[in-house]
Amino acid sequence: MSTFPKKKKKTTPDASETPKDEGGFFEAVYRVVRHVPRGRVTSFGAVAEATGVRGSARMVGWALSMSGSVTPAVPAHRVVNRFGVLSGRRHFATPTLMQELLEQEGVKVKDDTVVDFKKLFWNPAAG
């Protein structure tokens, strides 16, 4: 980081709303990600929107970070950023695992980026 605001101002911590987690925001994300068909990929924003939270794409990634601790084994390797880049590859057991998994499913990955991402993109809201 080179250019960024010195003061972060974390708004008001009045987020005590706790809108029915309905099993948890995590499960919601996991459920959507699990809906991603094999050989297909999606983006954080798409999942976030499908979950009901638009703009909280960061939370999706954060939830997926602990996807390795869930039982149904969420295919987090099918979730990439909106550029099709395997941004979360370093969070896997091995930095190459994500690419390996994608290639095993038939998804070509070049330079940590999904080839034909736009073509392989799967919209959870359309599922």
Add this chain to the structure above:
DNA sequence: AATTTGACTTACT
């Protein structure tokens, strides 16, 4: 207890 960072994205300048 406060500040920064983070598997991101949209919008404005």
Add this chain to the structure above:
DNA sequence: TAGTAAGCCAAAT
């Protein structure tokens, strides 16, 4: 057209 700013909510420092 490109670059900068802000927004998201939670964890880690």
